[in-house]
Amino acid sequence: xxxxxxxxxxxxxxxxxxxxxxxxxxxxxxxxxxxxxxxxxxxxxxxxxxxxxxxxxxxxxxxxxxxxxxxxxxxxxxxxxxxxxxxxxxxxxxxxxxxxxxxxxxxxxxxxxxxxxxxxxxxxxxxxxxxxxxxxxxxxxxxxxxxxxxxxxxxxxxxxxxxxxxxxxxxxxxxxxxxxxxxxxxxxxxxxxxxxxxxxxxxxxxxxxxxxxxxxxxxxxxxxxxxxxxxxxxxxxxxxxxxxxxxxxxxxxxxxxxxxxxxxxxxxxxxxxxxxxxxxxxxxxxxxxxxxxxxxxxxxxxxxxxxxxxxxxxxxxxxxxxxxxxxxxxxxxxxxxxxxxxxxxxxxxxxxxxxxxxxxxxxxxxxxxxxxxxxxxxxxxxxxxxxxxxxxxxxxxxxxxxxxxxxxxxxxxxxxxxxxxxxxxxxxxxxxxxxxxxxxxxxxxxxxxxxxxxxxxxxxxxxxxxxxxxxxxxxxxxxxxxxxxxxxxxxxxxxxxxxxxxxxxxxxxxxxxxxxxxxxxxxxxxxxxxxxxxxxxxxxxxxxxxxxxxxxxxxxxxxxxxxxxxxxxxxxxxxxxxxxxxxxxxxxxxxxxxxxxxxxxxxxxxxxxxxxxxxxxxxxxxxxxxxxxxxxxxxxxxxxxxxxxxxxxxxxxxxxxxxxxxxxxxxxxxxxxxxxxxxxxxxxxxxxxxxxxxxxxxxxxxxxxxxxxxxxxxxxxxxxxxxxxxxxxxxxxxxxxxxxxxxxxxxxxxxxxxxxxxxxxxxxxxxxxxxxxxxxxxxxxxxxxxxx
Numbered sequence: 001x002x003x004x005x006x007x008x009x010x011x012x013x014x015x016x017x018x019x020x021x022x023x024x025x026x027x028x029x030x031x032x033x034x035x036x037x038x039x040x041x042x043x044x045x046x047x048x049x050x051x052x053x054x055x056x057x058x059x060x061x062x063x064x065x066x067x068x069x070x071x072x073x074x075x076x077x078x079x080x081x082x083x084x085x086x087x088x089x090x091x092x093x094x095x096x097x098x099x100x101x102x103x104x105x106x107x108x109x110x111x112x113x114x115x116x117x118x119x120x121x122x123x124x125x126x127x128x129x130x131x132x133x134x135x136x137x138x139x140x141x142x143x144x145x146x147x148x149x150x151x152x153x154x155x156x157x158x159x160x161x162x163x164x165x166x167x168x169x170x171x172x173x174x175x176x177x178x179x180x181x182x183x184x185x186x187x188x189x190x191x192x193x194x195x196x197x198x199x200x201x202x203x204x205x206x207x208x209x210x211x212x213x214x215x216x217x218x219x220x221x222x223x224x225x226x227x228x229x230x231x232x233x234x235x236x237x238x239x240x241x242x243x244x245x246x247x248x249x250x251x252x253x254x255x256x257x258x259x260x261x262x263x264x265x266x267x268x269x270x271x272x273x274x275x276x277x278x279x280x281x282x283x284x285x286x287x288x289x290x291x292x293x294x295x296x297x298x299x300x301x302x303x304x305x306x307x308x309x310x311x312x313x314x315x316x317x318x319x320x321x322x323x324x325x326x327x328x329x330x331x332x333x334x335x336x337x338x339x340x341x342x343x344x345x346x347x348x349x350x351x352x353x354x355x356x357x358x359x360x361x362x363x364x365x366x367x368x369x370x371x372x373x374x375x376x377x378x379x380x381x382x383x384x385x386x387x388x389x390x391x392x393x394x395x396x397x398x399x400x401x402x403x404x405x406x407x408x409x410x411x412x413x414x415x416x417x418x419x420x421x422x423x424x425x426x427x428x429x430x431x432x433x434x435x436x437x438x439x440x441x442x443x444x445x446x447x448x449x450x451x452x453x454x455x456x457x458x459x460x461x462x463x464x465x466x467x468x469x470x471x472x473x474x475x476x477x478x479x480x481x482x483x484x485x486x487x488x489x490x491x492x493x494x495x496x497x498x499x500x501x502x503x504x505x506x507x508x509x510x511x512x513x514x515x516x517x518x519x520x521x522x523x524x525x526x527x528x529x530x531x532x533x534x535x536x537x538x539x540x541x542x543x544x545x546x547x548x549x550x551x552x553x554x555x556x557x558x559x560x561x562x563x564x565x566x567x568x569x570x571x572x573x574x575x576x577x578x579x580x581x582x583x584x585x586x587x588x589x590x591x592x593x594x595x596x597x598x599x600x601x602x603x604x605x606x607x608x609x610x611x612x613x614x615x616x617x618x619x620x621x622x623x624x625x626x627x628x629x630x631x632x633x634x635x636x637x638x639x640x641x642x643x644x645x646x647x648x649x650x651x652x653x654x655x656x657x658x659x660x661x662x663x664x665x666x667x668x669x670x671x672x673x674x675x676x677x678x679x680x681x682x683x684x685x686x687x688x689x690x691x692x693x694x695x696x697x698x699x700x701x702x703x704x705x706x707x708x709x710x711x712x713x714x715x716x717x718x719x720x721x722x723x724x725x726x727x728x729x730x731x732x733x734x735x736x737x738x739x740x741x742x743x744x745x746x747x748x749x750x751x752x753x754x755x756x757x758x759x760x761x762x763x764x765x766x767x768x769x770x771x772x773x774x775x776x777x778x779x780x781x782x783x784x785x786x787x788x
Contacts, residue, residue, distance in 0.1 A: 030357075031076070031094070031253025031271060036281075037174035039289060040296040045151070051308075051337055052150035052344055054321045056674065057143060059084040059156075065091060066368040066689045067665070067673035070147055070154045072178065074171040075355025075402075077253065078365035079128075079178055081169055083145045083156045085137055088130040088167070088180065092220065093367050095358040096256035096447060097125045100375075101214045102263075103450035104417055110426030112442055112451045114375075119444070119452040122376030124199040124367050125252050126208075126220040130180065132192035135160060149344045152298040152352065153291070163188030168287075172294040173355055176278050179294075180248040181287040189229060191241040194248055196222040199370055204236040209272030214448070215265055219272030220252025223279045247287040251278040256358075256447065258409030264448050301351050304395030305731035307343055309336035309723045322664070322674040329663045334722035339701070342662060345676050346390055346698035349691065350399045358447050359402040360387045364691035366677075373688050377444045377452060378406075380459035381519040382595065385466045386636055386692040389604065389643075389699040392473035393706075395731040395739075400470050404479065406447070407463055407486055413449025414460075415439040415489060422455065428525055429455045431497045432514050438493030439486075443519070457497065457516055460490040461535035462600070468542040469604065472710055475737035475758025475777075480546055487543045488553065491560050494536050498563065499527065510568035518581055518597045522589030526582045530570040531597035538605050540564035569607075570598065572621030578628060579608075579621035592630045594637040596644060599626060603643045606709050610648050623648055634670055635661050635678035639696025646703040646718040654704050655720035661697050706742065708734035715742055715749050715766040715786075736762050737777075755780035 060068035060082040069080030069091065076096075082089040100120015103112050113119060137143070140158040147154050154169040163186035171178045182190050197203035198220070202210050209219035222238065224231050229242030240246055255269040282290060316335050319327060328335045353365035362383055363376040378384045384403070391400040418439045423430045440460040444452030467483045470476075498511040512528030513536060540560045547557035572578065573585040581598040582588050601607040602622050608614050626644050631653070633641065642657035665671035665679035668687030673679050678693035706729065707714040713734050724747040732740050737759025743751040749766055756775035764771050764783060771786045 030257045030266065030269075031096070031255070031274060032269070033274065033277065034176060037293050037297075039285075040292050042292075045292065045295055046299065048148050049150050050317075052148065052341065054147045054149065054341060054345065054676070056145050056322060057320050059137065059143070059145065060675075062089060065089070066366070067677065067679065068675055069366075069368070070145065070169075070675055071349065071352060071364075071366045071677075072152070072154060072169055072171040073352030073365045074173040074176060074178075075351070075353065075399075076357035077171060077176065077178060077251065078353060079171065080366050080368065081154055083154070085135040085140050085143065085156070085158050085160075085165070086132050088132075090128040090178065090180075090250070091124060091366075091368055092126040092128060092178070092250065092252065093122075093365055094125045094218070094253045095353075095365055096216075096254045097123050097218060098216065098256075098447050099123060099212050099214060100446055101448045101450060102413065103446070103448070103452065104421070106421055106424055106426065108426065110421075110424045110428065110430070111454050114444060114452040116371070116375060119375060119377070119450060120214070120446050120448065121370070122361055122363060122367065122372060123370040125218060126203075126250075127197050127199060128194065128222060128248075128250055129197075130192065130194045130248060132190055134191070135165070140165075147348075149341065149348045150299065150302055151295050152302070152348065153295070160188070162186060168291065170291065170294050171352065172282070172290060172297070174293050174297050175282045175290060177249050177251040177282045177290075179282070179287060179290050181291070182243070182246040182248075184244060188244075190226070190243045190246045191229075193234070193240070194222065194224060194238045195236070196220060196250065206233055206236070206238060207272050207276050209270065215263070216254050216256060217265075217269070217271050218252070218254040219270070219275050220250065221272065221275035221279050222248065222250040223283050224248045225283055245287070247283070249279045249282045249290075251275045251282075258405065260409070260412040260449055264409075298351060301396060301398065302347065305347065306728070307340045307730075308726075308728045309340045310726050312337035321676070325662060325664045325672055325674075328659075336723060336727075339658065339662070342672075342676065343394070343698040343701050346694050347394050347396060349694055350391060350394070350396050354391075354399040354402045357402060359384065359406045360691060360695075362690050362692070364694075366689070366691075373682060373690075374444065375446075375452070377446060379444060380441050380456055380463060381443050381597075382640065383636065383690075383692045385462055385604070386639065386696040386699075388466060388470075388695070390695040390702070392470055392733040393699055393702045395733065397470070397474050397733065404467060404470070404483060407467065408482060410445065410447075410449055411439060411486060411489070414441055414451075417449075417451060418493065427455060429457055429515055429517075432499060433496060435496035437496040438489040438491065440490070440493050454517070456519075457493075457513065458532040458535045460486075460493055461532075461539040464490045465535065465538045465542060465604070468546070469735065472735040473733045473737070477549075480550060484546055484550060484552065487539070487546055488556070490539055491543045491556075494539065495560070495563065498536075498567075501528070501568075503568070509566070511563060511566045512568050512583070518589065519595045521593045521595070522582065526588070528568055528583040529597075530579065530581050531600060533568055533570060534598075534601040534605055534607065537564060537567050537569065537607065538601075540567070570618075572617045572624075576624070576628075577621060578625035579618065581625075591628055592633070594633050596626070596629060596637070596640050599644055602626075603640070603647045603703075619648075631656060632660065634680050634690075635693030636680075636690065636696050639693050639700050642697065642700035643703055646700055647707070649718050651704060651718040651720040654700060654718050655722060658697055658701060661693055702729070702732055705729050706732050706734060706740055708736060708738070710736040711762055712736075713738065713740065713754070713762055713764045715740075715752055715764065716744060716747070719744070719747055734762075738762060738775075749786065752783045752786060753780055754783065
């Protein structure tokens with residue numbers, strides 16, 4: 001133990017030095033001026049693939065926007081759209097639109113306040129309304145709205161007085177705006193008004209700017225242009241009349257910046273002025289040009305992965321998306337194209353919500369009000385990790401960067417708060433050693449460097465292993481260099497925290513985690529909980545590997561390796577047969593609890609494997625505990641269960657959990673909403689949107705088709721009967737630095753191509769057939785002998 005390490009408050013000069021060090025590594029962009037996008041060649045837009053189309057026969061109800069509104073987003077700026085012919089409503093968000101602040105004082109129990117005033121909350125930026133009075137829903141026929149997952153475009157169409165009207169909605173990453181384009185065929189026109197309002201008392205106005213008490217400035221602006229009619233500013237609104245076509249452009253943001261030295265604010269940035277600049281710049285181009293720019297940029301990401309799980313019936317294809325979900329649940333008949341589209345919807349949300357800004361929070365990027373449950377925060381005991389399990393597996397490694405950037409931007413503050421407050425004598429989780437070093441977090445974090453609900457000692461380890469897994473997929477040395485300070489700081493925290501104890505009835509001394517809570521049930525002050533032991537064991541392992549690969553701190557890595565060898569690892573209970581969650585043979589919590597915290601060594605970890613490399617009693621204990629937890633829970637909990645069953649190669653259990661999450665949510669119950677958002681029943685009859693299952697379920701689906709760890713890839717490890725007849729997966733990431741293309745028929749691979757994106761050597765297996773593959777980065781190989 002390094003006894004010279006400082007404890008107590010980190011001096012300001014040290015905080016600024018740490019901020020400078022990580023600032024060189026953190027590249028989180030903000031709402032800022034950007035270069036003019038490169039425009040694609042003037043060629044026809046690629047055709048839409050029916051497999052990637054979702055559609056509905058009615059607009060969203062204004063009172064149910066979170067369940068029925070269609071999401072768009074450019075990675076930072078998002079909206080939920082109602083798509084009503086006579087009154088289009090967009091609920092607009094910016095990922096950094098947060099109240100609250102550092103929240104660095106403690107309550108009487110040694111924990112941070114967790115409320116909207118001190119900790120803060122994710123909130124709406126603006127509401128845009130486009131009123132076309134003579135297009136009332138009752139006056140139109142043939143209504144339909146579509147979400148083209150392969151283009152990132154929402155289209156609404158209907159007929160009024162023999163004229164077909166059409167509007168397209170998209171959020172452009174390159175132009176940093178949201179665009180609504182209204183057209184018609186048959187001699188019609190558009191007449192009405194558009195209104196932009198803030199959601200904190202601003203407007204209506206064509207632009208507005210304001211600031212929260214925390215000093216965060218925000219603003220938004222809108223403009224419109226048309227053809228064949230008149231568009232004009234009419235007081236606080238924009239009016240349009242007789243327009244054959246109309247284009248509406250809106251943008252907005254805040255002066256948030258990822259720099260603790262400026263308290264996460266850019267005092268020189270005027271968000272209202274910048275929003276006006278962005279909408280004017282976009283409005284200098286035709287709607288078609290803006291659309292082409294958006295689609296080309298979006299498809300560069302979306303096209304990285306393709307999935308077919310087989311063909312659906314003509315009858316299934318004839319149903320709109322909501323009716324199709326209901327039919328799948330009612331009839332119990334697999335609908336493979338719908339199931340594949342659900343996975344692609346998760347990828348759509350990832351592209352739309354995680355590019356160039358903060359990472360996806362509990363709400364993703366979408367809100368229907370300013371009071372989301374749990375403040376729409378970053379939960380570090382499963383939720384933010386689950387949000388990013390899909391990214392690398394699903395060909396969206398670029399979207400993972402938002403999480404890396406966030407952690408690096410927060411690290412100076414997390415370190416300061418840990419050293420100042422973690423060992424407060426009122427904190428039940430404080431270090432009994434009296435030592436403090438490194439950093440950790442609370443269960444809840446915000447973007448201002450602040451912590452919220454309860455200290456979460458093992459949260460640092462889980463964030464670090466999540467960041468490390470991204471390296472395993474990409475083999476990006478620059479990423480590893482960036483996250484190394486996080487890995488080392490977390491190890492320093494645990495070096496100071498671990499306690500030595502002697503196992504009962506033996507003379508064996510082991511290291512155990514100090515008092516903690518196995519999320520989110522059981523005793524509040526248990527030592528050596530399985531959750532912490534597994535995560536710290538994994539953390540120490542990845543740190544030692546990182547140190548070796550970067551050739552850094554080899555002496556300290558030896559120290560950590562020595563500590564790792566002494567860590568207590570859980571056993572199966574002689575009473576229950578389950579893997580112990582606490583250092584006790586007794587079940588001290590809820591049998592069917594939503595969290596699978598003691599199973600982190602099964603998924604997302606690799607310590608527990610059913611391939612004979614792990615002790616049989618541990619694998620059996622994990623299986624028994626997973627069985628006891630049950631098959632019915634909240635969406636994210638079902639997704640985690642599905643991932644664990646996939647790891648255990650139980651295809652039908654894994655598939656059933658996917659099916660359970662696809663059940664339609666009615667009356668606020670758990671399941672999938674009409675717009676495919678996952679609904680979490682927080683109390684009887686009250687359901688809320690929580691996005692993690694929308695990513696966790698697709699991750700489970702891919703894990704059923706492709707298992708990987710560094711040095712080993714397994715094809716179709718948990719292929720369910722519903723998908724076995726025929727299918728294909730192209731562009732799936734595999735840990736170790738590979739990408740896999742795979743076709744199968746009748747439950748067996750017919751084609752497998754392995755491409756290196758940095759990996760060198762791996763085994764590839766199907767059943768008892770194993771092939772060793774050696775490649776240079778950029779090379780690929782097709783395995784014929786493995787798939788015959």
